[in-house]
Amino acid sequence: MSQMVHHLSERAEAWFKSVTVSQAQQQTQSDRATALLSSLGLSLKNTTSHSPILVAALVGIVTFLTYLVFVPPRNLNGKNGVKVIGSWPFAGLGSREFFGNRYTFLSEHMTKDPRHPLQGLIKFNLTGKVVYTLGTTDVAVLKEVALHPDLSFSQGNNFLFAGIAGASQKGLIEGEMDKQERQEMKMLAAAISPQRLNSMRPALVQDAINLLDDWVGGSSGQSSTVDLQKAYYPLIFRYTVRLMGMTEYATDSASLKKLMNAFWATQLNSGFFTTVMPWLPQPRLIKRIVGAVTLWRMVKVTLDQRIKKQERFDDFAQILIDQKQSTAYISRFVIGGLMAGILNTIGTGAYTIAFVGASSSLQATCRSELIAGLRAAAAARGDDYDDLSTAEKLDRVKLEEWEAGFPTLHACFKETIRLLLTNSLNRYYPGPGRDSKGVLRDRLKIMGHEIEDDAYIIIPPSCNLHDADMFPEPWSFDPSRYQRGEGANEYTYLGWGCGRHKCTGMRFAKLETIIALSTVLLTFDIQTVDDKGKSYDLKSIPLPDLSQSHWRAPTRPMRLQVHRRKQ
């Protein structure tokens, strides 16, 4: 995501299907059409030879499209006591704002109290599928949904992220759905193992140093003003390409840029119509398809060449090649990993730097904590800190030291995620499954309401992250709140998800963000300003549009002034 995210190769595969032809989606909609045509006494068979039949078929198609656009699904009703959000006049298409303007859409239809946004349970239509949105800070309710064995993460994302409606999976035996989902996650866990993260540290530090030099026009450059979204995102893209294992791109800026442009063409051209009607010709879809095909071809061709030339690199793709996985499989895995790894990390990392740059006292605290921590780590290794280069100061710090130390830096990142994370946890409910003994489980109930088969359920983490009872003064950036015990566990701080699908990439996301922030703080004095150079403070700094979960552009111009520090 990110959103997202994040069932890797399945999700990438699903997404690729969605930008070409979504057969499952067509299935759902053609089922509705077939039912409708047969109710009119029409059949699409034999329409080519007889013109009356052709006319009837055309009438049928027009009727179908009318039905699709104007008629809501039958199960969109309030029988189970859940508030229904209609979408008149396009009741058949459903709530398009869910994709274009999600935060505002949910805020308008859930609680109106700004101290407790997004609380409650509502249901609405998305092209014939019923979607429930659950917002709660009640740990018991969250736990029940987050740990429920019948809810599918991959099917939820297939539709709500990639646009492919789930085939009904009624009758699954306990663990079956989870087993399918877990298989790919194991691969990702290997890509993000502590050994790999530890071995990546020098490259992460060097990438950050090179990027910061570029910001000021080279290693002797002194100062500059940068647009963080444009200047910082390429670093995270490069990091994630390194993680997912394409050294060829991570080490070549020109081809990395091409890969990045193709990636953004797929992400920035997604919306309601491209996601839930990927068969409808539309300009953004064409851009998306071109991006997807370019991305796919670049990764696959590079892998094919690596194998053909018998080249070897120390990266994760190599591990998969050595396991004799197909290049199509590895490509899906790499691309799925890019999506999962980039979308949430770019904006939150860039904004962490922006928040620190908006407060001179916070910046001073972060920097002195950083230098004290680096000195202590150097002393523990027997290094003389003052003799080390910037790269050595940073890349000799072990993963465990980065994770256990630097509490203010970590708290700043945590607090940024709390403010910015506005995408949702997506699930699909096929209906009750069976336990390991074959016994049918009870129907899923949420807050006492029975959920029907073939429904989607989402939880927006902001229902908890922006709630004033959970996080007093929720719109203030206050990293010290965690010392006071706020958001102490996964159900009281939903930033990394909770239950069965808690973020697999969390350690990597923290490591890369803290390394990038530390490199900035060692290299530059920073100040967050507007486009006229006027300083922002923590109260005036503009947040991004919370309905925008991809690029996260600030709602007013925001820049970072950087001045090289004397070493």
Ligand code: HEM
């Ligand atoms: C600031 C950065 C990040 C944030 C805030 C974040 C947040 C989340 C959240 C909220 C979930 C739960 C989704 C759900 O339950 O539906 C999740 C799951 C996931 N995330 Fe992240 N994520 C971040 C970075 C990453 C990175 C860097 C990777 C990989 C390189 C990654 C990979 C995944 C995967 C694979 C899952 C699904 C886990 C599963 O199904 O068991 N994430 N993430």
